[in-house]
Structures are given as structure tokens and as C-alpha cells.
Amino acid sequence: MMKRRVEMTPIERKESEESQLTGGKRIVFLGDSITDEGTFIAYVDAFFEQYRPDIPLTLINLGISSETASGLTEADHPFPRPCIHDRLARALQESKPDWVVVGYGMNDGIYAPFSIERFQTYQNGILTAIRMIHQSGAKAIVMTPPPFDPESMNANILLPDGQKDYSYKEPYVRYNDVIRYYANWLITLYSTADEVVNIYDPLLHHREQEREINPGYRSGDGIHPNSDGHWVMAKTLLSHLFHITLEQMPDFIEQPDNSKLFQLILQRQHLLGSAWKEHVGHTNPSKKEALPLELALKRGEEITKQIRMITVKSQ
Template sequence: MEPFYGKDKPLPEALRIVFLGDSITDDGTYIAFLDAYFRRHAPASSIELISLGVSSETASGLSEPFHPFPRPCVHDRLARALAETQPDWVVVCYGMNDGIYHPLSEERFRAYRDGLLRLLGQIRQAGAKAIAMTPPPFDPASLPDGAKRLLPEGLPESAYSYETPFADYERVLKRYADWVLSLGDEAADATVSIHEELLAHIAAERAADPAYLSGDGIHPFAPGHAVMAQSLLRTLFGVEPERARAFAASMDGSAYFELVLQRHRLMSAAWKEHVGHTNPNKAEGALPLAEARVEAQALEARIRELAADSSASSTL
């Protein structure tokens, strides 16, 4: 697909993008990378990024038997999320939890497909562009005590969970990712591959250091989130890969990025609780939305000052 924006397609004056997903989106570092990029390189455009990621959530409605609580399902909150945020675009990232860490099953795969298609359809019905990201990969080499926790195929269904995942769960996620990328215009306005990009990143890092840890096997660390942000920038906004990589590298240890991330998480927690969800755990430190907006505004002056310190171009 052609990017929505780029050198020959300038950004609009305002754009509101909502992100739905599981704990990887709940962490939101990849969204903060996007926010930091646009603040620095496109200050004339008002691009608002709202993360509504909820830990443990699925699009399929499935949950493993011994999960501490029934996994939340995005469909339980979708109508309110769309009504409250009024987005121009919605980016969704599901799949990691949807296979519920079991071997591949056509029944579970069908539940994922049906749930994601229903999600994308409802986003479009609300008048927003529907953008599907692939699930990220499962990295068993980074799983703490992986040798003790990983299970072979063929065990009773009740044996598998996020605590004791199927050893080749990556094969399940690869199938899910390939299906997402096969979606045509009739189902999604765009698809974004993060699965293969993250696998390539992990392979390159592990070639240099065989002990490299990409995260905890399920959740990528910040470098993985940077790769996700680069995929979104390239696919949706036409940002050259080298430029996106250079920007992500410049954010390592940056006081500017830390402030952007702080503001992002403040507003994400407030929005998530404002919309509501069925995860029994409340977002840590979440303020009412009105109070969060006041605190976020207090961070703005310093963020703008640090963004303006850069000599980077203000165009994509």
C-alpha cells in the first residue's frame, strides 16, 4: 500500500489516532516514539495519539483456563472507546494473547480472525480508518527460565498458559501475522508488519551477542518498541527507514523522550480508565481525565522547549 502521508502528501493540521491492543500497547513505548517524532519533525501538525491498550486483552474473547481472571476482550469496551475518543484512525495490535499460548488450533485461529474482522468493521462503521498491525513474535530464548516453562505439543489443553507456553508458540503467531498481512482493502485501510521486522532485529542482535534478550519473551524491551514505531512511520507516513532508525537511536537516554513518555503514560492511564475495561487491575496512578489533562499541560512547555532545541527538519 501507499503511505497515507509523506513527501508529496503533507500531514493534515490535526489528526487523532487511537491505539487498541494488549499489554504491549498498554506499555506504549512505541506510541511515545511516534509522539516524540512528530513533535520534533512535524510541529505544525496537531497529531494526538491516544493509547487504550489493556493488559491481557484479546480480540478473540478467548482465555486460558488458569489465567488469574478471564481475559478482557476489546469488544466489551469498543463502542464506548470509539464514542469517547472520536478518532480519525484506529490502530489495532492483537494476537499475542489470542492464541492463549497453546499449540495452533483452527478453532482458536477462527476466533481470532472473526474477532479482528469484527473489530476492524466496527471501527470503519464509526467513520475512522482501520489499521491492523501484525502480532509481534514470541521469543522463547528471552523467556525467563524458559527451559523449565516451555511445553511440548500434545499435552492436555489445561497445561498451556502464559506461564507455561507452548514451546513453538512463535509458529502460531507467524500464522496469525501472515493472515493479518493478507487482509485486503475490504477489511482494513492498511496493515503494518511488525512481526518480521522484530524477528530480523532479534536475529541481528543475537548474531552479535548470543545472550541478547529482546524482552521477556512476550513483551519487547524499548529497542523492540523502536522497531515497531519505525514500521508504523514507514508504512503509514512514508518516513525513510534510515531516518526513522536514526531518530529512534537519538532517543536513547534522551531527557526529551523521557518527558514525552511520561506524558504519554499519564494520559493513556487516564483515557483507559475513563473509557473503562474488564481487566480487574486499575491502571497504576491513573487520574481522572480532566486532572490528567491539567498535569499533561504542565509538561508541555518543557517538552516543546526540548523539541525546539533540535536542528532537525520540521518536515517528514
């Protein structure tokens, strides 16, 4: 099925907002496997490299698969889920960010019906993370989880109310109600966090639009958004954090395999993300193949030179 072209409004930015960007920012992304996969981060990275190479942003992906803000784990998970608080202090100390984007929630309800005890544990985890980020001198940006999508999963694995155990392998059929509740609470944190980015509603709206055209549309695997969803996430971040919208979908989104620029950015993201994650450390028993951070940073500079050669030629 041919993808529809997404039309957006022209680029707009106020002078005060522009001045906040020209000095560059060091932005760290913390989160679970959705952040770990990182396509939305690569999309944001590619936008700035292609359209605003004069703004020296550094985007560091520190997402870890299976991680939570709550420290909770479902009974049949193959290992105790990592918790951001096992590594947050070191992550902040080593990465020295200006901004930190915190994206948790999908795993924190442990795929079960709503529980006030679990929710309060999640609240405490998020609020503690915001406080530690502020204490480090960085700006705390909270990002909601994406919606859970049972229609993109095998219906045979979805469990009704009243079961003893639920998990990511056999989630509660109405788990999206739980995620909606978590997202709604995060949206209230404007006076606590420096910014709240609601990706839940834009992703839900995108899914509903696609299903009007194709009722069998799959938004991903039910937990993780597909590449379309990652672009919705990237657009939402560009809008909320940088006050940028686009006139049309960039070519590197429509044809990523044919974009040398985007492939180099993916290469740089994977190289540096893996190195940073292992340098900071984490409790997920699955460790990434990674170069020592110092060597990875040098190789990243070489990739950056190739990227800049492409952007200069395109101007």
C-alpha cells in the same frame, strides 16, 4: 555490550502524503500489554515532537494488559482475559479517533498449539473490530503481533505438544508457529482494513541480526519486546503510516534517560494513557492510578508547553 548504530535512509515523503498529515490526526492505539506498555507509541510521539512539531498529532494509548480480540482465556489465567469488544464501542465514542491502530494476537492463541476453532474466533474478533471502527468513521489500521521468542524464556517452562493445558506462564514451545499463522492472515487484510502494518517480520529480522553478533541476545521476555524491539515497531509504523524513514537513530532512542524531551513525552503518555483507559473502562481487575480525564488533559497541556519550549530552542 555496546549497541550498534542503526543507519536508515533519509526522510522521504510525497506531497500527497504530506497533505494528509498537515491537518493533524487523532490516533488511538488498541491492544494488549505490548500496546499498554507503550514505548513504541512514545517513540513515534517523540519523533513528531522533535522533527515535525508543525504536525499536531494526538496519540491516545488505550492498550490493556492481558486483552484479546477473541475473548478467549487459558485455563490457569488468574482472571478472565479482557476482550476489546467489552469496551470498543465506548472507546470509539469517547476518543473520537481519525485512525485506530489495532494490535492483537499474542494472547489470542492462549499460548497453546494451533487450533482452528481458536483461530476462527480470533478472525471474527478482528473483523468485527474493523467493521465497528469503520462504522464510527475512523480509519482501521491492523498491526500484526510481534514474534514469540522461546529463546528469551526459561527453557524449563516451555511445554511440548500433547499437554493438557498451556498458558503465558507455561507456553507451547513452538507457539511462534501459531503467531506466524495469525500474522500471515492479518497481512492478507489489505482490502478489509485501511492499512496493515507487519511488525512480525521486521522484529524477527532484527532478532536474527542481533543473534548473529551475540547468540545469547534476549529480545525481551519472550512475549514482550524490549526497548530495541519497540524502536523497530516505531520505525515500522513511521514507514507504513507516514512514509517516513530516518537517516540515523535519534538521540532519544540511544540515550532516553538523558533526553529531557523524551522523559516529558513518557510522562505525558503515562498520565494521559492511564486517564483515558480508566475513563473508557475495561475488565482487567488491575486498575491504573489515574486522574479524571478532564484534569489529566489540562496537566497534559502543561507538559506539552514544556515540550514545545525544548523543541523551539533546538531549532
